[in-house]
Amino acid sequence: MGLALALIGTWLAYQPAIPGFFLLDDFDNLSALKGGVTDWGEYTQYLRTGNAGPLGRPVAKTSFLINDFAWPSNPGGFKHVNLMIHLLCGLLAFLLARLLLRQRCSEAAANGMALFVAALWLLHPAQVSTVMYVVQRMTQLSALFVLMGVAVHVALRLNRSLSEGRRLALMSLSLLLFAALASYSKESGILLPVYLLVTEVTLLAAVPASRSLHFWKWVALHLPTFCLLAYLAYIPRWAPSYESRDFTLYERLLTQPVALFDYLWNLVSMQVHGMGLFHDDFPIYSSLLNPVAALAMIGVLAAAAIALIYRRRCPVLAFSVLWFLGGHLLESTTVALELYFEHRNYLPFVGPIFGFVVLGHGLLVRVGEDLRKFGPIFGVLLALISGTITYGHAHEWGDRGRLIPIWAAEHPDSPRAQRTYAQFLAGEGLPLVALEELNQAYERFPRDLSIPVMSIDIACSFGLQPRFEIPELVRRISEHSWTDGLRPAMESLVGRLLSTECVQHADAVHDLIRAIPELGNSEHHKNGVASMFVLDGELYLKQGKPLGALESFQKVDNMKPSASSALRLSNLFLITGNFDIARRALEVAKERDTTDDGLLGGEREALYEEKFRLIDDLKQRSATRSAEE
The missing domain is CATH 1.10.287 (Helix Hairpins)
Structure with missing residues (x-):
């Protein structure tokens, strides 16, 4: 009954966000559905299209077809499926917690604590930005299959009716199956052996194990974990990938412990201020002499060391710490990812919540019978508070007119937040306000070329005088850097330039695109630079100038030779009659x-x-x- 109420409460709390809207990476990933997916050939082509990680994430991409076979589409259906996956994950969190606790306490106590673990995890407001961000279904599905893998493993470990050979065979099959499903949903699924190892060395350490089982754990859990750690620690593999980032590997390693503590603060405080998708303003730490970076580093290392040393004496505490840290091994260490994202905590938060509930229950038991009676009341109140905050936060996620201005106000030092806010204002028919916002943003971020390009695009689309002179931008091109907003801004400008009053600026736009290689960091963004020349060639074609298009497309083929670049040239030669x-x-x-x-x-x-x-x-x-x- 309690679990059903928790699931229903979660479903109700998220309803205001269900109508919602698509955001950011949703368009990059779901636009691969454009043209429709109606047969096997189109399906395989759809799986190959886009940039969905090194493994392609076919399980997650296939799941999008549940909602639609084409693009554009309605976001409500996608968000509803995300919510259903979230509820399934919550159910699995309950089952896993109950399995782990039944060997440590009574059936009733295990059920009660497992219920509160699942309820707090389901209803926590920190989960909203994962559940209601359509593309993060990849994170959710990966978590779903990891939870399945851990739950099945624990159930097999505790099942004494199975023969040893059958148990090991089923555990091996379970590990391979769920690791594959999780990894092909999102690469973080490869952490399943890490989660299993954490569970084995803490909460399952006291469960008797045969020699063959110990050998299996070394081969199936310890070895993959050590290999992953060695892979992450091999600095020559990762150092070159930081050339395209605004921070170094050293700075990332100093900053991530601070981010981990910030995640935990969000978990404890249940605050929604500052939460969302824009964290490119998270501070970068460059020296261990900075007390914040030093204390955070010491805190993380000390917590990991204490958890490992006392994993048998304090298994619940060790499990909570190691589950959280293990869940961040891939995305919060040496891999050159962005510094901060809330969705990285979707599964790792299970550990701290489990520890909070179980240790809190133990403390109440020790204090006395009178206070122990208040435990369920306190748990219900905490779940209600969390659910209420989530409900309010979901209202923001369901209203673009509230959410985007809030993000811009809460993240004034985020170029992405400010650019998104300007786009929103322009879409609402407020071009002058949008242009003023972009002026102010450019003053704060003078190296971001996407801001003046976006400003020109908005001004042209509304028949206004551009506030930036393109020849001046060309002259000062080396003072700017490549940013993730440049490509979409230029695509928008080129896409409608000839249909606006700025058609006379077409030649100047060509000059600006041809100057892109002179950006301060363009050598580290060859794919992006090549995409600019594709736009240049397409603009020439729209102008009826195939020779200009040929020159641009040949540059693309020289920079990034591929099947698509050769096909582009073939089509151009076909148009011009050069058969x-x-x-x-x-x-x-x-x-x-x-x-x-x-x-x-x-x-x-x-x-x-x-x-x-x-x-x-x-x-x-x-x-x-x-x-x-």
């Missing part, structure tokens, strides 16, 4: 598109053959017309 060159470019595209085993696959092979036939057919028709003339 032989178009065919040679298509042959290059096919060669680049061929997999390592020399096979393209049936659908891709047929597609290329169709393109070859089209070129030959058009060439024949052209020759026939010439002969007739």
Whole structure:
């Protein structure tokens, strides 16, 4: 009954956010559905499209097809499925906590504590930005399969009716199955052996284990964990990837302990101020002489050491600490990811919440019977407070007109928050206010070229005089840096430039794009620079200037040779009637598109053959017309 109430309460708390809207990476990932997915060929092409991590995340991407087979779409359905996954994760958290606690206390106490663990995790406001951000279904599914894997493992470990051989076989199968499902949802799923190892060395350490089981744990849990730690600690692997970041590897390692304590403060305080998707303003720490960085580093290392040393004497505390830290191994250590994201805590928060509930219950038992009676009342009140805050926060997530201005106000030092707010103002028909916001943002972030580009785009789309002179931006291009906002800003400007009163600035836009390689850090963003020249070529085509497009597309092919760049050239040569060159470019595209085993696959092979036939057919028709003339 209590679990049903917790699930229903969570469902109700999130309802204001369900209508919602798509945000940021939602568009990058879901736009791969554009054109529709109606057969196997389109499905495989959809899985290959986009930048969804090194493993492609096919499980998570396939789950989006539950909601729609095409794009654009309605966000409500996507968010509803995210909420259902969240409820499933909460149910699994309950089952896992109950399994772990039944060996330590009575059935009634285990059920009660497991219920409060699940309820607090489900209803905590820190989860809103994961559950209601559609693309974070990847994080949710990864967590779902990890929780399944841990729960099944614990159930098998505690099942004394199984023979040892059958138990080890089922544990191996479970580990492989759920690790694969979790990892192909999101790469953090590879942490399943880490979560299992944490559980084994803490809460399951007192459970008898045979020699063969000890050997299995070393091979299946210890070894993968040590390999992961060695991989993360191999600095030469990670150092070069920081060239495109605004911080160094050393600065990241100093900053992450501070971020971890900030996550825990959000967990304890239940505050929603400052929470959301924009954390590019999180402070970067550059020296251990900074007391905040030093204390945070000492705190994390001390907590890990104490948890490992006293894991048998204080298994609940050790489990809470190591589950949280282990859950952050991949995203909060050496990998060159961004410094701070709330969704990284979605699964790791299970550990601290478990520890809070179990240790809190133990403290009440020790204090006395009278206070112990107030434990359930305190737990219910805490869940109600958490749910109420989540309900209010969900209201903000359901209203773009409230959420985006709040983010901009709470993150004045976040370029992303300010750019998003300006876009919102322009979309609301307030271009002058948007331009003023961008002026102020450019004063704070003078190296961000995307801000003046966005300002020009907004001014042109509303028939206003641009506040920035493009030739001046070209002259001062080296004073700027590449940022993640430049590509979408330039795409928007190029996409509608010729249909606005700024059509006379087309040549200046070409000059600006051609100056992009002179940005201060452009050498570390070759893909982005190449995408700028694709836009340049597309603008030339819209102007009816194929020679200009050819020059730009050839630059793309020289910078980042790929099947798509060769296909782009082939299409251009086909448009201009250079059939032989178009065919040679298509042959290059096919060669680049061929997999390592020399096979393209049936659908891709047929597609290329169709393109070859089209070129030959058009060439024949052209020759026939010439002969007739």
